[in-house]
Amino acid sequence: MKPLAADRSESAFEDGKPAYTATQAAAEANRCLYCYDAPCIKACPTAIDIPTFIRKIGTGNLRGSAKTIFDSNILGMSCARVCPVEVLCVGDCVYNHMGVPPIQIGRLQRYATDAAFDKGWPLYEAGPDSGKSVGLVGGGPASLAAAHRLRMLGHAVTIYESRPTLGGLNTTGVAPYKMPAARSMDEVEWILSIGGIEVQTGVSVPADLSWAELERRHDALFIGIGLGPDSRLGAEGEQLSGVQGAVEWIEEMKLGLVDLSTVRRALVIGGGNTAIDAVRELRGLGVPDVRLVYRGQEEAMSGYRHEWLAARKEGVSAHWGTQPVAFRGEGRVQAVRCLKLDADKRPIPGSEHELEADLVLLAIGQGKLASLVQDLVGVGVSGGRIQADSRGATGRLGVYAGGDCVNGGKEVVNAAAMGRDAALAIHEYLSLGA
C-alpha cells in the first residue's frame, strides 16, 4: 500500500465533533438509561450492543467497551465518525421522546474505539487455519469487514484493490471534518493487524486479473467493488476545464492538493449527500460564494436534512428547481446555463438564465460497475447493481457480494454489516463444502 501524501487540502479542516475527554465521556455514558432491547441497537445496521458498550465506558471497562463495538462492527472507529447517527442510533434514542437531548452515541463510540487504537489492545486473533482461501475484490469497508471476519474464522484472504490504498470511500470520500484520510489508513492498519490478510493494490479486476483466475486461486470470492465514476449530465460544454465530478474532486482534495486560489464562485449540481459534502468542503476551503444547484425543491433533497442545515449555516446558498442545460466558457468554465423547473420538474418556458461560476462540481450520482462482473455467469445484475441475497450470496456458487455495488450506495456502516454477514455466509459455505 502506498502511504498518503504529506500535503493534503483536507488538512485545513478541524474535527467537526472533537473527541471526548475522559470526563466528558463518563458524564455522557452515565446519562444512558441502558434501555432493554434498545431501539438504538435496532437502528444500527451492524446492531452494535450500544447500551452495553456505553455502560462499560461508565464502569471504566474501556477495553471491554471497544470489544463490544468491534465484535459487531470492525469498522466501529470510522463509523463512530462518519455514521449519520442523527438518523440512525441517536435518532432512535428514547430520550428524544422525553424532550431530553439524546445520548451522543457516535462520540462515545469514538471515545472507546480511539482508545483501542491508541493503546493497541490486541482484541482479535486469527482463527486456526481452515485450509480455505477467499479472494476479495475491492478494498473498501465491505471487503475489510469481510476479510477481518474471515481471518477470525481461520480462512486465508487476499484483497485485490485497483487503487494504491485501501479503505475505499472512508479514505477517499469522507468529509474531512468527519474523518481525515489518515485516520482511515489507521483503521486499515488496525484491521490488517489481525495478520494474514494479503493485500494486492494496483490490481484491477478483470483487466489485470480475470475472474477465472480468481476462481482458480480461491475457494470463494467476495465482490465489494463499490460504485463507478461520477455521472455526467451530457450537456454542452461539460468538457470545459473547471467542470468536474464531485467524488473525483473530493478524492483529489483528500489525497492531495486542490488549487482554489482563482475560484470565487463554485456551483455544485445535485441534492444528495455528496453534493452537500462538496459545498461544505468548498466553503471550508475558503471559496467565498458556494451554491447548490438542484432541480427539485429543498424538501425533496435526498441529502440529510441536518447536513444541509449545517451547510446553510456555513454560508452556502441554493438554487432550487434549477436544471443546468449547458456550460459556457473559453477553455475554462465561466457560467452555467440553466432552466427553472416547475413542481413536476417540467421546464418553465422563458426561464433560461445563466449562473456565473468558475468551478462546477457534478454530484448527480455515480456510475455502476456491474458490467465488470459480466463474465461471471450466474451473477445477476439489475439496474447496475449486483444481485445478492440478504447474506451476500449471488447466483453463482461461491461468489458473494456486498457494499455499494449491491445496495447502490449507502453508508459505511451498511457496507460493514454486509461484509461481515457475507463472511459468515462464506464460512458456512466453505465449512459445508469441506
Next chain:
Amino acid sequence: MADLTTTCAGITSPNPFWLASAPPTNSGEQVHRAFDAGWGGAVWKTLGQPIQNVSSRFGAIGYRGTPGVGFNNIELITDRPLEANFREIAEVKKRWPKHAVIASLMVETREEWKEIIARSEDAGADGIELNFGCPHGMCERGMGSAVGQEPKVNERITGWAKEFARVPVLVKLTPNVGDIVPHGMAAQRGGADGVSLINTIKSIIGVDLDRLVPNPRVGERSSNGGYCGAAVRPIALHMTAALARHPDFRIPISGIGGITNWRDAAEFLALGASSVQVCTEVMLRGYRIVGDMIEGLNTYMDERGFQTLDDLIGKAVPAYSDWGDLDLNYEIVAKIDANTCIGCQLCMVACHDGAHQCIHPSPNAEVRVPVVDEAECVGCNLCQIVCPVQGCITMEQVDNGHGPASWNQHVEEGAVLRAKKGSHG
C-alpha cells in the same frame, strides 16, 4: 409563611437547620458565615484534648456518575487549641444571640467532663452534645462509640454531664449497634434532655485497586472510618423513628444522617425529630444550600397548612407500624401511561429479572410500551422505581372485594386473606 422557630431539648433557634459537629463547624469564622447564610444553629466541631489528624481523611462513593452519594472520614475531633475554640464560641454567641451554638464534647474522666462543660457554658454555649458516636480513632482510646455502644457507660457519663451542666444536654448516639432503643433509653435514664442521631456508621469506603490499599489512603495503609452522606439517610430515618415510636422514650430527637435538602429534613421531622443536623451536603456544596432548605420547608408547610413545626413533627410516626399489622388485602397494580412512556423497557427487564414477571412486551411489535399483566402484578413498585419518566408509572389501588386483614389478624382472629398473586400458578 410558616413559623420555623425551633425548640429541641430546650435549645431554641430561628429554624430547625443546624450544622452537625464536623468540619463545617471547625471555627468561629466558619460559623459566622454559616449563620450569615441562614443556618439556625451549629454544633461545634467536637472539643476535647486537641488531636493530630492524618492525611488524607475523606473518601466517597459515587453511583452512575454522581459523586459523593456516600461519604466517609477518618478525621478526629478538633485539632485546634481549646482556648481558641471557646473564644470563638463567645464571639459567635455575642453576634448571634438568637442562634443555637452547641458545644460537642468528648473527654474521658469525670473531672475532665466537669471542666470542659464549665468552660463551654462560660463561653456561652446554648447546650452541649456528648459525642458518644465516633466509630474511628477516638473509640480506640476508649471514647466516642466505645461509650455509645455500652448503655451503662452512656448512662453514667450522661449522668455526670447532667450533674455539671446548667444548659441542656444532648447525647449523640452511634448507629453501630444492633438496636438503637436501649441506647436512647440509657441516655434518657442518665437524664439527657435529648438525643442526636445518627453519628457515622463504621465503614471502609473502598479500595484503591492499583495499590490494593483501602481508601482513604494514608501512605500505604488506611483505617475504617465513619460513613455518612445521602446513602445513610434510610438508616438514620429508621433509628429516629424507632426511638420516636417507642412508648417509653420521651425526650426530643435532633435528627442527623444524609440530609441534603428540605425534603429530607421534613422526613426526619415527620418521623419525630424536632431539629435536624447537616454536615456532608454542606461539605459537598457549601453553606448556601440552607436558603433552599428554609424556603422549601416553608412552602411545603404553607401548602399543607402547617403553621408551626409542631404541626409536622412526629406526624408520620403513628403510620410506622409492625409488618404484622400491615393490611395484606390492600392491593395495588402498576399502570403505564402510554402517552408519556418513552419505550426504554427498563420496567420490563426489572420486572422480569428482579420481580414477578408480569410486565410483557406489547403484542404489537411496533409498539415499545410494555403491558402489565394486572392479574399477576403484585404491586411491588419496582417498575415505578426504575422508570425514568416522572408520573409515567403509577401504582393504583384495585378493589378486590376483601376487607382489611393483617397477618396478626389472620393468625389471631382467622381474618380471610385474598389470593396470592405473582406466583404464576
